[in-house]
Amino acid sequence: MNSNSKWWQHAVVYQVYPKSFQDSDGDGLGDLNGITSRLDYIKDLGVDVIWLNPVYKSPQVDNGYDISDYQSINPSLGTMQDFERLLHKAHEMNLKIVMDLVVNHTSDQHKWFVESKKSKDNKYRDYYIWKDPVDGHAPTNWEASFSGPAWTYDDTTKQYYLHLFAPQQPDLNWENEEMRNNVYNMMNWWSDKGVDGFRMDVISLISKPEDFDNKELQESTDSGKYVSNGPHIHDYLREMNKNVMKKHDLMTVGETPGVNVKEALKYANLDDSELNMVFEFEHMGLDSNPNPALGKWSDQKASLVDLKNNLSKWQKGLYGKAWNSLYWNNHDQPRVVSRFGNDSKEYRELSAKMLAMVLHLLQGTPYIYEGEELGMTNIYFDSLDDYRDLESINAYHEFVDEKKLVDGPTMMSYLKAKSRDNARTPMQWSDDDYAGFSDKEPWIKVNPNYKSINAKEEVSDPNSVYNFYKELISLRHSLPVITDGTYEQVEGTEDDDSLYAYVRKDDNQTLMVVANYTDKEIDRPVLKISKDDKLLLSNYDDDLANKLRPYEAKLYVLD
Structure with a gap:
């Protein structure tokens, strides 16, 4: 490992959506004691850090992203004593806890x-x-x-x-120094309590325009153009760094809508003056609707050429200057195997493993969203009544009932593909009632495929998606080239719409990742794998010299 690298550069993060992880008190809602009861499972996976979605006191208009008290725990999740018990137990197991920080806005009940x-x-x-x-x-x-x-x-x-979000989520005025200092004091309070870092919700939006009298600004409907990466954003983050991060050994990741490589070099610069890393959204927008009025709402698939060239741009653009965060899905994005892979019975496991390998061998800090390591899929609700997500329900009414941009069945197909509720269905622990999440009907329906896709089944199956993730995490911890090495797409494959092949290289080792992104068998003569190259990991039991089978993924150590 590079002696200059920070602990978070070779860590793997597991994201927990508390409301859907584990119910310990039989009310159909996940809670803190439920998370504590499952720490052994998270530790066994091999990750280093747990990121908790908001656990603060909240009216729950937006599932906790509307905070009414930053220094209290929401009663549905437990008590501050429950949180402290979770933190203490996690630390005993050498697991770190990162909190969600929501300071672009509060609840209107704050x-x-x-x-x-x-x-x-x-x-x-x-x-x-x-x-x-x-x-x-x-x-x-x-x-x-x-x-x-x-x-x-x-x-x-x-x-x-x-309010850039719901009316019950008024935006804070970051120009107010007293307000900023209150935020820093709150962050230090949690840091002194022992939390190990913060994931910062829509942090790139906190600096608003200085001039609201601008005619063009007033007439535009697009707030993002004016609030993403605003005029004082880097001033505020450097001030936050000085007042909070410099006093503690924290991991910080900013959710940064509207960020590009050039801006990311400021947010996540390795000089440690602002944040450790950012979540960018470019690869999440590749399957958006061709009609910009519909935004993300679409049921089309992203092209592989667009996807790998975007990932490559970030790998090369940040190398040696800033740090990548690596993710396929989270609480706001649909399930990766349904979105970028193939969740059919025949190909779900193969494509889930393929996508895992492609992501986890890149440079950056990988994030695993609860259930991703099992290959959990989208739920595909048939009725709008089954949705709980404010964004999804509002979008249906806006685009179908009000603006009449699409008909009902089309919008339902978009929700099935893109609704945030796809990620928020209960964690599938076992084939018991309600997937072992609760002994009472949960707040949102359980995916009916829990009978065959669940943790109990996969932990004990050496060929499961879960155990494939364990192997990838173990490799990241043991091979410095994954953290420190350079990245290049294999020459001649850049425009191939079936094959993703890239090389990671340092002074001691060269790795090649080869992945078939399709359900067809494809040729691979361009790769020139020799008999002296060692196959380190695969999602098939054997290796064919000149073919890649559907969703086949290989990791080689090159001679």
């Missing part, structure tokens, strides 16, 4: 906003973004991420407040 609404001269008024009407209308035409306008009018003070 005491700051309750006070802020009272009057224009209230101490907390300037903690949020309030503006006068413009010609009797909202200050801008911006649309919120969860549909509808991004401004809500308040009758008491005759002004509008900004």
Whole structure:
């Protein structure tokens, strides 16, 4: 391992969505004690870090991303004592805990906003973004991420407040120094308690435009153009780094909508002045709808050429200067095997393993979302009534009922492909009732395939997706080339729409990853594998000299 590398550069992160992980008290909702009861499973997988989605007190309008008290635990998840027990037990097992940090906005029930609404001269008024009407209308035409306008009018003070998400999620005003210091104090409070880092929700949106009187800005419906990577974002993050990160050994990852390689070099620069790494979204947008009015809502597949060239751009663009985070899915994205692979009975396991190998041999810190290591699939709800996700329900009504851009069946097919609820169905622990998640009907339906896809089955099966992930994690911990080596696509394969082949190389070792992205058998003469090259890992039991079978993935050590 490079002696200059940081611990988080060779760590693997396991993301837990607490509400859907394990119910310990029989109310159909996952909770902290449920997570504690499953730490042995997470440790056995071989990961180093657990990232917890928000566990703070919240009205749960957006599943915890609307926080009403940053220093209390939501009662449905347990108590602060339960959290401290989880943290202590995790640390005993040499597992680190990273918290979700949501400081672009709060809940409208947070005491700051309750006070802020009272009057224009209230101490907390300037903690949020309030503006006068413009010609009797909202200050801008911006649309919120969860549909509808991004401004809500308040009758008491005759002004509008900004919310880039739901109306119950008012945006904080980061120009207010006192508010910023309150955020840093809260982060230090958690760090002093022993948490090991923060995943920062939509952190690239916190710096808003300086001039809301700009005519072009007022008329635009696209807030992202004006709030992504705003004018003072790097000032704020350097200030946060100085006030919080420099005082603790933390892992920090920013969720950064609208970031490109050039911007990422500032956010995640190896000089350690801002964040350790960022989540970028470019590869998540490759299967968006060709009609920009529908955004992400689509049921098409991303092209392999687009996908691998995008991943390659980030691998090469950040090498030696900044750090990549590697992910296929999370609580906001559909299941990887359904989206980028093939979740049919015949090919689910093979394609899940192929995708795992492609991602985990890249340079960066890999993130595994709960159930990904089992090859869990999208749930494919047939009825809108089964959805719980605010974004999904609002999108259906906006595009079908209001704007009439698509018909109902088409929008349902888009939800089946892209709804966030695909990732939020309960963790499939066993073939017991409710997949072993709870002994009561859960808050959202269990995927009916839990009878055949579950942890109990896979942990004991040496050929399972779970045990394939274990092998990949073990390789990352044992082979420095995965953390430190260079990356190149194999020459001549860049425009191949079936094959992804790349090489990782350092002074001591050269690895080649070869993956068939299709359900067809393909030729591979361009790869020139010799008899002296060693096959290190495969999702098939044998190796054919000149062919790759459907979704076949190989890892070679080159002589």
